[in-house]
Amino acid sequence: MPDSLIRLRPWPDILYVSQGRTVLATDRDGFFDDGPQRGLFVHETRLVSRWRWLVDGRPWTLVALSNVDQGSWLGYYVVLPPGSDPGEPDHGSGHMKADSEQTLELRLSRSIGDGVREEADLTNFSRQTTRFTLAVEVGADFADLAETFAGEERQQRGELRRSWRELGDAWELAFDYRAENGQERIDRGLVLRIERAGSPPAFEDGRISFPVELAPGAAWHCGLTFLPRISDIPGETSGPRSDLFLEEAATFSTPESGTLAPVVIGALLQARRDLAALRLPDLDEGERSWTLAAGLPLYIALYGRDVLTASWQAGILGPEMMDGTLRALARRQGTVVDDWRDEQPGRMLHEAHTGPLAALGFNPRARYYGSATTSGFYPVVLSELWHWTGDRERVRPLLRPALEALRWLERSTNDDGFFDYHTRSSQGTIHQAWKDSPGAIVDAEGRPVEPPIATCEEQAFVYVARLHLSELLWWMGEKDEAKRLYHQAGELKKRFNDAFWMEDEGFVALGLDAQHRPIRSVTSNPGHCLAAGIVDADLVERAAARMFADDLWSGWGVRTLSARNPAFNPYSYHRGSVWPVEHGSFALGFLRYGFHDRLETVCRGMFEAARLFEHHRLPEVFSGHGRDAAHPFPAIYPQANSPQAWSASAVLCLVQSLLGIYPYAPLKMLLVDPHLPEWLPELTVRGLRVGSASVDLRFFRGSDGRSDWQLLEQKGTLHVLRQPSPWSLTATFAERLRDALSSLLPGK
Numbered sequence: 001m002p003d004s005l006i007r008l009r010p011w012p013d014i015l016y017v018s019q020g021r022t023v024l025a026t027d028r029d030g031f032f033d034d035g036p037q038r039g040l041f042v043h044e045t046r047l048v049s050r051w052r053w054l055v056d057g058r059p060w061t062l063v064a065l066s067n068v069d070q071g072s073w074l075g076y077y078v079v080l081p082p083g084s085d086p087g088e089p090d091h092g093s094g095h096m097k098a099d100s101e102q103t104l105e106l107r108l109s110r111s112i113g114d115g116v117r118e119e120a121d122l123t124n125f126s127r128q129t130t131r132f133t134l135a136v137e138v139g140a141d142f143a144d145l146a147e148t149f150a151g152e153e154r155q156q157r158g159e160l161r162r163s164w165r166e167l168g169d170a171w172e173l174a175f176d177y178r179a180e181n182g183q184e185r186i187d188r189g190l191v192l193r194i195e196r197a198g199s200p201p202a203f204e205d206g207r208i209s210f211p212v213e214l215a216p217g218a219a220w221h222c223g224l225t226f227l228p229r230i231s232d233i234p235g236e237t238s239g240p241r242s243d244l245f246l247e248e249a250a251t252f253s254t255p256e257s258g259t260l261a262p263v264v265i266g267a268l269l270q271a272r273r274d275l276a277a278l279r280l281p282d283l284d285e286g287e288r289s290w291t292l293a294a295g296l297p298l299y300i301a302l303y304g305r306d307v308l309t310a311s312w313q314a315g316i317l318g319p320e321m322m323d324g325t326l327r328a329l330a331r332r333q334g335t336v337v338d339d340w341r342d343e344q345p346g347r348m349l350h351e352a353h354t355g356p357l358a359a360l361g362f363n364p365r366a367r368y369y370g371s372a373t374t375s376g377f378y379p380v381v382l383s384e385l386w387h388w389t390g391d392r393e394r395v396r397p398l399l400r401p402a403l404e405a406l407r408w409l410e411r412s413t414n415d416d417g418f419f420d421y422h423t424r425s426s427q428g429t430i431h432q433a434w435k436d437s438p439g440a441i442v443d444a445e446g447r448p449v450e451p452p453i454a455t456c457e458e459q460a461f462v463y464v465a466r467l468h469l470s471e472l473l474w475w476m477g478e479k480d481e482a483k484r485l486y487h488q489a490g491e492l493k494k495r496f497n498d499a500f501w502m503e504d505e506g507f508v509a510l511g512l513d514a515q516h517r518p519i520r521s522v523t524s525n526p527g528h529c530l531a532a533g534i535v536d537a538d539l540v541e542r543a544a545a546r547m548f549a550d551d552l553w554s555g556w557g558v559r560t561l562s563a564r565n566p567a568f569n570p571y572s573y574h575r576g577s578v579w580p581v582e583h584g585s586f587a588l589g590f591l592r593y594g595f596h597d598r599l600e601t602v603c604r605g606m607f608e609a610a611r612l613f614e615h616h617r618l619p620e621v622f623s624g625h626g627r628d629a630a631h632p633f634p635a636i637y638p639q640a641n642s643p644q645a646w647s648a649s650a651v652l653c654l655v656q657s658l659l660g661i662y663p664y665a666p667l668k669m670l671l672v673d674p675h676l677p678e679w680l681p682e683l684t685v686r687g688l689r690v691g692s693a694s695v696d697l698r699f700f701r702g703s704d705g706r707s708d709w710q711l712l713e714q715k716g717t718l719h720v721l722r723q724p725s726p727w728s729l730t731a732t733f734a735e736r737l738r739d740a741l742s743s744l745l746p747g748k
Helices: 243-248 261-277 304-313 320-331 373-389 392-411 456-475 479-500 526-532 540-546 580-592 596-610 645-659 733-742
Strands: 015-019 022-026 039-042 045-048 050-055 061-069 072-079 104-113 115-124 130-139 159-167 170-181 184-195 202-204 207-214 219-230 662-664 669-672 682-690 693-701 707-715 719-722
Touching: 015 061, 015 072, 015 104, 022 104, 039 050, 039 219, 045 184, 045 219, 050 104, 115 207, 207 219, 261 596, 261 645, 261 682, 304 320, 304 373, 304 580, 304 645, 320 373, 320 392, 373 392, 373 456, 373 662, 392 456, 456 479, 456 526, 526 540, 526 580, 580 596, 580 645, 596 645, 645 682, 669 682, 669 693, 682 707, 707 719
Parallel strands: 669 719
Antiparallel strands: 015 022, 022 039, 039 045, 050 130, 061 072, 072 104, 104 115, 115 219, 130 207, 159 170, 170 184, 184 219, 202 207, 662 669, 682 693, 693 707
């Protein structure tokens, strides 16, 4: 059968949590309302027929739910805190959503053991106090399972009584049901016990209501236990879960048991499919030169920085995406001053949409330039295309656009010589660096920072752009321009470390504000500075370690904002979430400095997250909840795109880092330095293209724990060399090749 996206699941519209005779069957949102075959069943009797949590009478927004195992379940729900101002709509990026930037979270966890237990936890992740009524609708009908099927009529009808009472610190809602038919009788019931409630409940008209007031960052908890009673059947209705049996029962394994190898392969295959599926054929530059959309469903358009990132991170697949993306952006490079579009000569495109509003000019998005990242990253990707292909004819026409992009950035420097951003458009994007959502940039006290802002990663991108392009210009015979850029890169690095390093944090500041003061927030942004090589060598170890402190490292990945920051919100687009795309860059950064333990940790976190998602497809962004017993899987950003181009490419970049692969086609060379972890003992890469050659390579982990490689097949001329770390992704030509070249010289 051809490989496909087919993944079948029985009863796709119903979620089950079960143990023995106790079955909880819900709709896909985790709730139920007298629906067919939905409810809490014990001995095939529907004890609870309606169950739904509400806030001020309104439903919650589901963001993620799943079984943890067959007998337990967890769900995340969010709303805009009642009474909060949703704010003005974001005309810039289109991705602000009030309930993810100001979040009231309801986390429900369910388990079946001695009865059915539901734990409800509220957290106010917004910056305002909120007051509301939390309620749960509850109903009982004691229908037979067969009577709940669609189209079936109720046949048995008995007497149902309910009562509500307070028992000290607990409250109970009891349902008692008796029915008879001739000589036969049933006597069944349910007690719903409410304990440890953060506020006293009341019951009326089928609703249990709690008055709630939560200050910013405050939490509220309530425990609910369903205790079934089946008096007409001897024996216990439910009992302890079968943990003891599982501990003593026989187990089974394969040689690959306990490894992530199948997940890695699945994620790689899915990434290839997703990148191909996002191709924009109307922007093809030729059969072997194409670009792609940023993500489905919101970003089916050309986004400059997104597709530049995706194409270079996925370079291991081939150069076609880099080539097509660079050409598509060169054709749309800014030529005039147009404040409506934030366009200036030399500036590279941020996004180009084709919908009616854009095409008719209701917004500037048909061709909008409000990003600093695209211009800084364009020369980097051009250099990557050179490293993979060594093709002068392909690269030379793109040199002028790359130089013009850098010159635009040079005209955008502030008094300190750093590159800042601000919008001139009435519908422009407020923040124009990597984190471009309206509330993305906050200071250490959680207060918004207004542009102009010079963020740390944008300086790093310009640094690596100058360094890479200087090498490329040297190859092309433009030695004077190459020297100028090389010198500028060195000067920028010196200024950067003086201005951005926070000695007390052992970390890089998020940016400089309009008064050139450090923005002392602890964020993920400095990880890009490590990858680019702009951080001084004697500081990199401390900076790398800071990324894995428990306020940044969630257990799945690096949070975009420290959990200690007052503005932290695990659901926010850029204030506490985890972005897979960043981790591809982080991985290469750790590789370049020989931090293989850090590299393995990042890769493992990402692939263990991929194991949780359908098709092993990492979404655009997921929540920054800490990985612990209360959060066995992360929630998802409510509007996350999936597939997302740069989440797919991140998977490929992670694997490239583990294998230590770096091409240098101008000298027909491929450098490798594999460090495979226990959870990925072997990987074969076939059809790896460098210049006009291709190779099949097998990477494997030996019995002594050391990794090695084997050349399986080669077409064309290519020197495959082991280059031990640390080696620099962004070093000069001489630095990168010094040791590798020595093995090719006569007598070596």
